[in-house]
Amino acid sequence: MKHTTTVHEQVSALADGHLREEEFARVIDKVCSSDELRATWHAYHVVGDVLRSGVHTACSDSSQFLSRLQQRLAAEPSAPVLAPNAVAMPVLRRAEAANEPVFRWKLVAGAASLAAAAAIGWNWVGGIGPRPAAQLVQQQQQPVSGSVLAASGSTPQTASVMTPMRVVVGNGNPQVMLRDPRLDQLLEAHQQAGGASQMPSGFLRNATFDGPAR
């Protein structure tokens, strides 16, 4: 297991079920002793649920839930608490980390697309995702090149936005995922209108694609 550095990263790893043994115990201790960390842990779970399911879960009072859980636990017949032993570990099914690269809308952040966006004077915004600390946000001033507009045959315009933001996540690959049901709806509408299906295999592609539209 990769050694995680910041406390928030540790909490994120905990929420994703990535921690084992001593590290697991250490982070549990930390989370239990800090209200703020417990709130963070809770937030990560909510973020993860939303990213995985794409549905807003009604998330009311967590303390109410806890008290109900405690009541139920008290009502359960007492059984010897078995510590998860090392043999059982490999059998545990690892929950999907919420930020794993699955088919979701990605906030474009690659170096190449950055160049394209910078040339047009794009204003785009990052900062979605559970670990803002891992994102390096950097502002960059770049003269607007008219080449793209010239190619499209439209008159070059004075770009209203001159400060594209660079969003680099982790190792530089675009990884910021956005799960937006409304965007999914529009993508579906686009596909219905023949998007990606002008190619003879386009319909198959759309029907097969495990994209957000479902």
Add this chain to the structure above:
Amino acid sequence: MTVSMPISARGAVILVAALCMAQAVVAQNRAPSPSAKGLISASGGEAPALSVVEWLQRMHAASRQRSYVGTFVVSVAGGNLSSARIWHVCEGDLQLERVEVLSGPPRSTFRRNDHVMTFLPETKVVKSEKRENLETFPNLLGAPDSAIGNYYGARVVGKDRVAGFDADVVQLEPRDGLRFGYRVWSERRSGLVVKLQTIDGDNRVIEQSAFSELQLDAPVKAQALAQMMSSTAGYKVEKSELQRTTPAKEGWSLRTPIAGFNPVSCYKRAMGGAAGGSQGHTMQWIFSDGLATVSLFVEPYDAQRQPREVLLALGATYTLTRRLTDKDGDWWLTAVGEVPPQTLDAFAQSLVRAR
């Protein structure tokens, strides 16, 4: 072999017909452009040197005339794989297709010509819709001088084998930066597209789809597919709410057309308010250059729903959102298309309120 005689006999007839057609197309093409011969792949030399429209006609004809069963796989840069089991059958003018996804939540899609039914067993919902633009392409069959040739060039780049079939590899190269390129694996004898890559301006593959396994001229029973398609018992049927309109009626126009992209249709869509929000209408204005499609969705701006302008990528599909300010109120544009971001930007720059 369990293939019954009548089907294999019919398959042979179709095959002969397809070959004759291909020959005719080759003959037609060679006379006016002898220089195109130089582009034929040296190895084998049997790959016909066709124009982009002729290649596309051949590929479309194959998928309209052949029956097949196979496993289809789609992958996008940086993501994992989607796969599906495909059944495709042609009987005269009737085309039936069944797509059973093998990855992710279960979903079966059936198509009878332009009528599409998507079964979602988890939610017990069937989406029923007409796809009017699905058959756009055959319109080109009567017009070999179609404008597609002005924006894409075709070139045979080699031979390959996909799913056990010999294929010609054809590169469709864009002539400007407003569209992506494609590399197409076209089955040698039928022309069927067995693999497709979408290629960006830096020559990177941003999306690809292919048959990992294919049985051409498989005995698929049209009646069985039709029956499955109509078995909606226990499902809630949802029909998509579409209303034809015109951009002029909705008060929108393009200041300058985007090279190669022609308006195809325009709809008014009722968009379901996802989280109990107000239900509004969205205009969808659709453009196509013959291969790529762009949809412009325009709706009134709502600060709560649409907080940020973003550019998003999903394989070869890009999405750009932008707030358009106007005297009579602000609007929210969502441009979606299998085109480079700069093309979506050009659309966004060009879209204006017209009254």
